Amino acid sequence: MLEVLYEDNHIIAVNKKASDIVQGDKTGDRPLPEYVKDYIKKKYNKSGKVFLGVVHRLDRPVSGVILFARTSKALSRLNEMFREKKVQKNVLGHRKKQTSKYKRNSSPLSIKKSG
Numbered sequence: 001m002l003e004v005l006y007e008d009n010h011i012i013a014v015n016k017k018a019s020d021i022v023q024g025d026k027t028g029d030r031p032l033p034e035y036v037k038d039y040i041k042k043k044y045n046k047s048g049k050v051f052l053g054v055v056h057r058l059d060r061p062v063s064g065v066i067l068f069a070r071t072s073k074a075l076s077r078l079n080e081m082f083r084e085k086k087v088q089k090n091v092l093g094h095r096k097k098q099t100s101k102y103k104r105n106s107s108p109l110s111i112k113k114s115g
Helices: 032-043 072-083
Strands: 004-007 011-016 064-069 102-104 111-113
Touching: 011 032, 032 064, 064 072
Parallel strands: none
Antiparallel strands: 004 011, 011 064, 102 111
């Protein structure tokens, strides 16, 4: 089920689950933007095509907030903001266990190869 976090006339932000894809790939799985378009079409009783611009992506195994543009003007402005680094992206990582031969040293952002 689609979880809309924010919506106005120009943008829509949704919660992307780790299994969702943002852009079509060779698997043929339905991309998240198609579900968002269906949501908009149904909610606003739109006939015909729904415009939805993909502003940024997250890899398939990653969950998080995805921002979409609902108008071409919003897409243009958001693309410019991302290009000019006026948007702050925060990434929080989590792992359940050590999955390789890399171990953390004393610095929280560095890794050290063991063995």
